[in-house]
Amino acid sequence: MGKIVVLDTTLRDGTQGEGISLSVEDKLKITVKLDALGIPYIEGGWPGSNPKDIEYFQRVQKLSLQQAKITAFSSTRRPGISVEEDSNIQELLKAGTPAVTLFGKSWDLHVVQALNTTLEENLAMIKDTVSFFKAAGREVIYDAEHFFDGYKSNSQYALTTIRAAADAGADWVVLCDTNGGMLPSEIGEIVTVAGENVSVPLGIHAHNDGDLAVANSLQAVASGAQMVQGTINGLGERCGNANLCSIIPNLELKMGDSCLPENNLSLLTETAHYVSELANLAQQSQQPFVGMSAFAHKGGIHVSAVTKNPATYEHMDPQLVGNKRRVLVSELSGVSNLKYKAQELNIELPLETPESREIIKRIKELEHKGFQYEGAEASLELLLRKALNQYQDYFQLESLKVIMEKRENMGITSEAMIKLKVGTETVHTAAEGNGPVNALDNALRKALEEFYPDIKNIHLSDYKVRVLDEKDATGATVRVLIETMDQESSWNTVGVHENIIEASWQALTDGITYALYKKDHQQSTQ
Structure with a gap:
C-alpha cells in the first residue's frame, strides 16, 4: 500500500471541454469543495491566458483552505527570450501560488514544427524555467507534454527532456498522454523506463481519446507513478481527461493505495454532483461509482x-x-x-x-x-x-382549457382556465403564462393556494419532454418529466400522452399532490 498524490485540474484542463465555462465564483466554490474532499493539489488555471484566472489567483489566497495546495499553470519560456522577458512566466510568478505546474515539449515533432525552434533550445527553455521557479522558492511540477508520443518517435530525446527538468530541480516529473491514444501496455513499459532515467517522483496525466485514460492512469501507478492528474467527472478537451471519480476509488478500494484522508472517500459522489451542477451539466447517470445508475x-x-x-x-x-x-x-x-x-x-x-x-x-x-x-x-x-388506499385525492379536475394566441408584432400569450373541486367546494380560475405549461402551473397554484398555502413554497425546477415513437411525427406520444422542489428536497414526476398538454398536466398534478401528501405525512408522524 502506497501514498498516491492527486492533482485535480478540473479548474484548468477541465474548463477546456466543449460547453464548459466557470465563473470566478464557480471556481472558488469548487476549490473549497475539492479541499473538503481532501485533494492535495488543485490546479486553478493559467494566469497568463485570461483575466478570469488572474482574478481567481488573487481571490483564492483569501480562502481558508484545510489542506489543499493551489498550483498555477504555464508553459516554459518562449524560444529566443529570457525567463525575465516572458510575460507568461511573470504572470505565473505574480499568481503567488506555493506550487507551479510547468509544461514543456517532449516530442521532437512539436519542438520543430509547433515551436519552430531547435531541440537544444527546447532543453534550455525547460532548464531555465524550472531553475527560475526553484530559485523563487516554488514547488515545481513539470508536465512533460506529449511524452509518450515523443518517446515512441525519439525515445532518447524524450528522456533527455525529463532529465533536463529533473536536473534543474523539478519536484515532480509528470508524463502526459496529451493526445490520449496510448494503450495501458505502452504506458506501463514507458513509465518504467522513465523511472530508470530520473530520480524525482513521476506522475501521469492522461487524456481519454481512446477511452483508456482511467486504465492508463492506474497502469502508470502500477508501474511506479506516484502522482495522478485528472478532473472530476472526466471533464476536459475533446473526449475529456482521466476521471478522478473512477481513479480514486479504484486506487483506494482495489489497489490498496491511499489518496484521500481517512473516511473522505464517502464525499466523492456529492463532490461529483456538485461540480456538474456548477458546470451546468447533467450528471451522467451511468458514470461508474458516482452515477445514479452505478448501483x-x-x-x-x-x-x-x-x-x-x-x-x-x-x-x-x-x-x-x-x-x-x-x-x-x-x-x-x-x-x-x-x-x-x-x-x-x-x-x-x-x-x-x-x-x-x-x-x-x-x-x-x-x-x-x-x-x-x-x-x-x-x-x-x-x-x-x-x-393501497393510503391517501385521498386533494383535488379533482372538472375541466381545463388552454388558449394560445399569437398576433403579428404582438408576441405570444398563453392562458389556462381550470375548474377544480376541492372537498365540497368548486374553484374556477384562470392564469396567464409565458407558455401553455407555465399557464397551467400558474392556474393550478392559484386555484389551490387558498386551501393549501404551503404550495407557495414549492416551484417547478426542471421540465423535460421526450418524444416516443418518432415515426408518428407530430402525432407521437410524448413523455414529460418534471422536477419539483421545496426548501428541503426535490422530487420527480412523469406524464405520458399523445397531447403534450395532457402529459404535462399529469406530471404537474403529481408534483403538487406529492408535495401535499409529503406535508401531511410529516405532520402525522411528528
Missing part, C-alpha cells in the same frame, strides 16, 4: 439476489463512495423489486397476494404505454399508495 438494479432476478446478498451483483458497497443502492420498478420487475421499493418508501405492502400482483401488472401496462418510473419515483410512490 441501480432493474431485472427481477438481479433484485432478488441483491436483497439476499448485495455482492451478487455489486462490486463494492456504494456507501463507500457516498452513493446508494437503487432498485428500479419497471416492466422487467418482479415481486422482489416491488418489495424492495415498498420498504424503501416505508410502505407496508403484502407480497405474493392478488394486490401486489395487480400493482405489478398495472406498472407494466403503464410502462408499455410509455410511462417510466425509474426517474420519477414520486409518481411511483403515489401510484403505490393510491393502489
Whole structure:
C-alpha cells in the first residue's frame, strides 16, 4: 500500500471541454469543495491566458483552505527570450501560488514544427524555467507534454527532456498522454523506463481519446507513478481527461493505495454532483461509482439476489463512495423489486397476494404505454399508495382549457382556465403564462393556494419532454418529466400522452399532490 498524490485540474484542463465555462465564483466554490474532499493539489488555471484566472489567483489566497495546495499553470519560456522577458512566466510568478505546474515539449515533432525552434533550445527553455521557479522558492511540477508520443518517435530525446527538468530541480516529473491514444501496455513499459532515467517522483496525466485514460492512469501507478492528474467527472478537451471519480476509488478500494484522508472517500459522489451542477451539466447517470445508475438494479432476478446478498451483483458497497443502492420498478420487475421499493418508501405492502400482483401488472401496462418510473419515483410512490388506499385525492379536475394566441408584432400569450373541486367546494380560475405549461402551473397554484398555502413554497425546477415513437411525427406520444422542489428536497414526476398538454398536466398534478401528501405525512408522524 502506497501514498498516491492527486492533482485535480478540473479548474484548468477541465474548463477546456466543449460547453464548459466557470465563473470566478464557480471556481472558488469548487476549490473549497475539492479541499473538503481532501485533494492535495488543485490546479486553478493559467494566469497568463485570461483575466478570469488572474482574478481567481488573487481571490483564492483569501480562502481558508484545510489542506489543499493551489498550483498555477504555464508553459516554459518562449524560444529566443529570457525567463525575465516572458510575460507568461511573470504572470505565473505574480499568481503567488506555493506550487507551479510547468509544461514543456517532449516530442521532437512539436519542438520543430509547433515551436519552430531547435531541440537544444527546447532543453534550455525547460532548464531555465524550472531553475527560475526553484530559485523563487516554488514547488515545481513539470508536465512533460506529449511524452509518450515523443518517446515512441525519439525515445532518447524524450528522456533527455525529463532529465533536463529533473536536473534543474523539478519536484515532480509528470508524463502526459496529451493526445490520449496510448494503450495501458505502452504506458506501463514507458513509465518504467522513465523511472530508470530520473530520480524525482513521476506522475501521469492522461487524456481519454481512446477511452483508456482511467486504465492508463492506474497502469502508470502500477508501474511506479506516484502522482495522478485528472478532473472530476472526466471533464476536459475533446473526449475529456482521466476521471478522478473512477481513479480514486479504484486506487483506494482495489489497489490498496491511499489518496484521500481517512473516511473522505464517502464525499466523492456529492463532490461529483456538485461540480456538474456548477458546470451546468447533467450528471451522467451511468458514470461508474458516482452515477445514479452505478448501483441501480432493474431485472427481477438481479433484485432478488441483491436483497439476499448485495455482492451478487455489486462490486463494492456504494456507501463507500457516498452513493446508494437503487432498485428500479419497471416492466422487467418482479415481486422482489416491488418489495424492495415498498420498504424503501416505508410502505407496508403484502407480497405474493392478488394486490401486489395487480400493482405489478398495472406498472407494466403503464410502462408499455410509455410511462417510466425509474426517474420519477414520486409518481411511483403515489401510484403505490393510491393502489393501497393510503391517501385521498386533494383535488379533482372538472375541466381545463388552454388558449394560445399569437398576433403579428404582438408576441405570444398563453392562458389556462381550470375548474377544480376541492372537498365540497368548486374553484374556477384562470392564469396567464409565458407558455401553455407555465399557464397551467400558474392556474393550478392559484386555484389551490387558498386551501393549501404551503404550495407557495414549492416551484417547478426542471421540465423535460421526450418524444416516443418518432415515426408518428407530430402525432407521437410524448413523455414529460418534471422536477419539483421545496426548501428541503426535490422530487420527480412523469406524464405520458399523445397531447403534450395532457402529459404535462399529469406530471404537474403529481408534483403538487406529492408535495401535499409529503406535508401531511410529516405532520402525522411528528
